[in-house]
Structures are given as structure tokens and as C-alpha cells.
Amino acid sequence: MKTIMLAGGKGTRLWPLSRELMPKQFIKIFDNLSLFQKTVERALLFSKPKEIYIVTSKEYEFIILDDLMELGIDIPSENILLEPVGKNTLPAIYWGIKTIEEKHGKSKVAIFPSDHLIEVNDSYVEAFRRAEKLADRYFVTFGIKPTRPHTGYGYIKPGEKLEGGYRVAEFKEKPDLETAKKYVEEGYYWNSGMFLFDTELFLKEVKKVAPEVHQAFEEAKEITEIYNKVPEVSVDYGVMEKTNKAVVVPLNTYWNDLGSFDAIYEAFSKDTNRNAVKVRGIKAEYLGINSENNLIMTERLTATVGVKDLMIIDTGDALLVAQRGEGQRVKEIYEKLKQEGDERAIVHRTAYRPWGTYTLLEEGKGYKIKRMTVLPKRKLTLQRHYHRSEHWVVVSGTARVIIGDKEILLRPGESTFIPAGVFHRVENPGLIPLEIIEVQIGQYLGEDDIERLQDNSGRE
Template sequence: MKALILAGGKGTRLWPLSRELMPKQFVRFIDGESLFQKTVKRALLFSRPEELFVVTNRDYRFRVLDDLRELDVEVPTGNVLLEPVGRNTLPAIFWGMKTIQEMFGDSVVAVLPSDHLIDANEDYLTAFKRAERLAKNYLVAFGIKPTRPHTGYGYIKPGEAIEGGYRVEEFREKPDIETAKRYVEANYLWNSGMFALDTELFIDEVKRHAPEVYAAFENASTVGEAYVEVPDVSIDYGLMEKTEEAAVVPLNVYWNDLGSFDAIYDALEKDGNGNAIKVRGKNAYHLGIRSRDNLIMTERLTATVGVEDLIIIDTGDALLIARRGEGQRVREVYRQLKERNDERVLVHRTAYRPWGSYTVLEENDRYKIKRLTVLPGKKLSLQMHYHRSEHWVVVRGTARVAVGDREILLRPGESTFIPAGVRHRLENPGRIVLEVIETQIGEYLGEDDIVRFEDDFGREGDG
């Protein structure tokens, strides 16, 4: 069985933990692995690395490659499909299925969202084997056996029993609490968003029920052209709710789509007072006095007194406080920040790049101070800035620096100055991580004030 991982979502309901350039599938907020890495490991239970495909946003290319490299999983370059623009799940899946069919012929494909938390036990493997057999005749969805009435999930009503599962009688949208109770009593299943699909059957059904999606890819000479024409539509609405060939296989496993902070609270371990605490940072911890049933994720010392049922998310550059049960409304905060062009919807204080990362330590209207971390053997692009000068001080490792026509080596405690308008480059030629303190001074300090002349990662042009 082949595997197609969907990794292009922005995770807007988990701001400020998740940002557009670091969405939830790449954030390590459960343990030391990202949700994307956990999904890859589940896919490798029934697929070889060369049978693994990823559809993602162009902005996430290096996050995908870095996470795969960390797992020591080598996926062919052509298996990472970079969408020019997001168009929801049906176009992403269609492109992936079409690519798999062109490379391998007719195949059964497990379609896996990359941002779910799942216990891949024996029941999980058994369910996928059943689905693989059914997929030749049905578009197979996976349904989770509910543990309680839940208003944040869609539901599937199983119909006629077939070998290994059931025909789907109907799909239901997210219900109110009373309707959810009736669904659970009637043995409905949660819609997991995972599928097992045969390429030939899937493409035929898309042609029949979503002809505009089929035509966009069939009539275009490039993927870019296809994405100009293809509609924004989910696989549920565009196909599964219309086809007469849908089946569902029940999954009796722990599953959490982590679609809100309320879901994260459910997933994390609790202390004796029902608090779910996650801290990151050398001196970060939570001190609670008469505080119960809270979700607290913080990067600093955080004290709570006499509070209950709160969501408190502190990422250093942003603080979210909400009442538990209101987690779905965080996307409204994201939307308002987006309308204000606030860059904190895009990046954290720490932003990851293919060469390493940078952390904003302090900033004002005329200056910004960063800590640059450059991985061994990596180098930044040869670049120039119109509106700012930069001062680099090495604090760890050895730096090879090009400034104009001059090239020098800098060791800890040594520094150099780069005037505005001068080409420059920073490289780590050593075997340990290079750390540099960068001070920017100028009238405009935006990340788009970069002109790249050469780049090891194919990012030439304006930043």
C-alpha cells in the first residue's frame, strides 16, 4: 500500500502555538517529535520510503525535508508535491493520487492527515488491512468509535455490513450536543479524515462527481495552471457525500485531531488538580495556587491563583487567555490579526530556515537583535539589504563571512559590520553549530528586505 500524507494546513485554531510558517503538524508540543514525524512513522508500518508521498505548501518544503532527515527517512524528491496555493483537501489528494498512478500504476493509497495524534496499535494495522481489501470496490473512510458525544467532529452513519466494514449510509456535519448524543447512541462513528483509496476508482469518481477538479488537472499543462482553475473544495463535500461507493472501516484506537486547545487539553497528562501543563525553556515552570482544570503552555515562569477552566498559551511574543470550551473561536483572533497584517500570524520569535534558525531577542522601530543558529556545513544565501545594516558577533563555533569582495574567518568574540547595499554571506564551515548575534539597524527591518543572488536551497530573488 502506498501512503499520501497531507501536510499543507495552517492550523489557525492553535494560534499562537501554531503560525502560518510553523503550523501545528510541525510543532513539537506533545513530545520530542512533530505530528508530521509521527504520521510518517505510522505510514511506514505499511509503506516503504519510496512509496511515501507528501502534499504540502511550498513554504513548508524545508520543514518536511528536515523532519524526514531527522527520522533518517529518504523520500525521493519527486514524492514531495508542493502546492502553489492551498485549495483544500480534494485537489491535494487528486494531485497525489494522479502522481502515484503515473509512477506505480493502479495502487491502493492510504491518505493520512499529518496533524492527528493516533495510537497505532494492532487494531490500527488490522483496520488498514481490511480497508486495503475493500478499496478496490469502495472509497473507504476510517471511522473512529466515539468515546463521548463531541460537537467538534463530523459523523458517519454506517449502513449495510460488508466484509471488513460497512457501506456508508450518510455523512453528517458537526452537530450540537443533543444531536451528538443521539449519534453516539445510534452507533455513528467520528469522521477521522483518513481514507484508503484505489487510484483508478478514485479518479473515476472524481470525474463523475467533481468534474471541475478532474478537468482542472487534465486540461492544464502544468500544476500551476491546474491550481489557477481548480476549486477550493474538501474531499468530504466534493466527493464522499456524493458518491454511492463509500464504505467505512471502524477504528478502535485512541485518536485526537488536535483541532483546538480543548483537544490538546484532552491529549495531555493532568496533574492532581486536573491541570495540563507543558513548559519549554530553561527557567520555565508553572506555580499554581487553587488553580484547577487549566491548560497552560508557557515559555516562562507562570503563576496562577484561583483560576479554573482556562486556556493560557504564552509563546514569548504573544499571550492567549481563553475559557476552556471556547477553543474553537481562536480562529477569530487569527482572522483579526491577519486583517491587521500582524506578522505574528506568520512566524514565532524563533523561525526555522533550511540552514538553521533565528530567534528575535529584542526589537524596536530602528533596531532588531537576533540569535542566528547555523547548522554544520550550511550557509545563508549570498544577499543584500537596501534598508538596514548588520553587525555580526560570533558566540559559538567558527564563521566564514563574505562581505563585498572580502572573506574572513570569525571565532567566538570576533565580529564584523555589513553596511546596507553590500553583498554578504554567512557560512558554518565547522563541525559544531554556529551561533551568531545579529544586530540590525535601519529604517525598515522586515524579512522581505532581502535580495538573494545565490542560494543553496533554490530561493534566489527578492525575499
């Protein structure tokens, strides 16, 4: 069995925890593994590393490579398909399936979103084995037996019973509470967003029910041109709701799409007052007095007194306070920031780059202070800035620095100065991360004040 992992989502309903350049699938929400890494581990139950394909945004390529390296998993670079722009799930799945059939021939392919939380057990594995047999004739989706009426999920009405599953009688959109109660009573399933397709059957059916998607991939060869032509459409709407071959296989395991902070509250363990708490950082701590049923995610000492049913999300540069039950509306905050051009919709205080990370420590008029972490054997681009100078102080590790036509080595406690307009680069030649404090001084300190002479990551 082959696997396609979908890893291009932006996670806008989890702002400020999730940002465009570090969405929820790459965040270690629960333990020391990101949701993406957990999905890779699930994919390895059925597929070898060379049989796993990842469809994602070009902005996430280096995060994916770092996550795979951390796992020690070697997925071929040509298996990472970089979309020039997001066009929802059907174009992404079609590209992955077309690529798999060209390389491997007719195949069975599991489709996994990379931002869900799923418990793997014997029932999980058995469901996929049943689905594999059905996929010769049907398009398989997986249905979760509801634990309660939920208004944030789509539903599937099962029809004629088959060996291993049911024909899909109808797909239902996210309902109101009364309708959700009715669906649960009548034995509907939650739509998990996972699928299992036969490549040959899938490509033929898409040609019939979504010809504009098929045409875009057949008429153009270069992926940017294809994505300029292909419509933005989900696999549910574009194929599953139109085909007469849809079946649902029940999946009897814990599943949570983590589509909102309400969903995260459900997934976390609770204390005696039903508070779900996640702290990150040496000084992070939560103190609650007469507080109950709250979700607290914080990077600092956070205290509540006499509050209940709140979601308090603190990421250092942004604070969200929302009523539980209003999690789906967090996306409106993201959209407002995006419309205003606010970079806090896009990037955290800690930003991830192909060479490592930088964290904004402080900024004011005419200055900005960052902590840079350069990973072993990585280096920044050869670049210069026109409106700012920079002062670098090495905290740990060894830095190989180029400033103009000079090359120097800096060790902990040593520093250097880079005047505005001079080409420069820093490299970590060592085996441990390089930590640098960078002080920028100038009239303009925007990240777009940069001219790259050489780039190791393919950026223009």
C-alpha cells in the first residue's frame, strides 16, 4: 500500500498557536512529536519510506525535511510534492495519485491528513485492511462512530451493508446541535477525512465527475501552469459526493481533527477542576483559583481567578481569550490580521528558516534584538541589508563568518559587527547548534530589507 500525506493546511482556527509559516501539523502540541511526525509513523504501518508521498506548500519543505530527519526517516526528496499554491484537497490528491501510478503502476493508496490526532490500535489496522479489499471496486472513506453530537464535523449516512463496510447513502455538512443529535441517534458516522483509493479507478472517475481537474493535469506539464488552471475544490465535493462508488468503513478508535481550540480541549487530559493545561518554557506555570473547565496554553506564568469555560492561549507575542464553544470563530481574528497585513498572522515570535530559527526578543524604534539558532552544518545565505547594521555575539557553538572579503571564526563570548551594505554570511561548521544574539540597528528593520547573492534553499 502507498500513502499520500496532505500537509499544506494553514491551521487558521488555531491562531495564535498556529501561523501560516508554522501551521498546526508541525507543532508539538501534545508531546515531543509534531502531528506531522505522528502521521508519518502511522503511514509506516502500511508503507515503506519510499512509498510515502507528501503533498505540501513550498514554504514547508524545510520544516518537513527537519521533521523527517528528527525521526530518522529517509523519504526520497522527489516524493515531496510542492504545490505552488493551495487549491484544496482534490488537486493535491490527484497529483499524488498520478505520480504514484506513473512511478509504481496501479496501486492502492491511503490518504492521510497530517494534522489529526488518532489512536493506533488493532481496530485501526484492521479497518485499513478491510478497506484495501474494497478499494478494487469502491472509493473508501473512513467513518468514526460519534461519541456525542458534534457540530464541527461532517457526517456520513451509511446505506447498504457490504463485506467490511457500507455504501454511502449521503454525505452531510456540519449540522446544528439538534440535527447532530438526530444523526447520532440514527447511526451516522463522523467524516474522518481519510480515504483509500485505487489509482486506476480514481483517475478514471475524476475524468468523469471532475473533468476540469483531469484536463488541467493533462493539458499542462509544468506544475505551476497546472495549478493556474486547476479549480480549487475538495475531494469530498469534487468526487465523493458525485460518485456512485463511495463506501464507508467504520473506524473504531479515538480520532480528533483538532480543528479548533474546543477540539484541543477535548483531547487534553484534565485536572480535578476540568482545566486542560499545556505550559511550554522553563518559567511557564499555571495557577488557578476557583477556575474550572478552562483550556490554558501558555509560555509564561499564567493565573486565573474565578473564571470558567475560557480558552486562554498565550504565545508570547499574542494572547487569545475566547469563550469555549466559540473556537470556530478564531479564524475571523486571523482573517482580520491578514487583511491588515499584520505579520503576526504569518509568523510566530520564533520563525523557522532552512538553516534553523530566530526568535524576536525585543524591538523598539531603530533597534531589534533576536536570538538565532543555526543548525549543525547549515549556513545562512550570502546577503546584505541597505538600512540596518548588525552586531553578532556568539552564545554557544562556533561560527564561521564572512564579512565582505574577510572570513573569521567566532567562539562563545566573541562578537563581530556588520555595517549596512556589506555582504555577509554565518555558517555553523560544528556538530552542535550555534546560538547567536543579533542586534539590528537602523531606520528600517523589515525582513524584506535583504539582497541575496547566494542561496542554499532555492529561494529567489
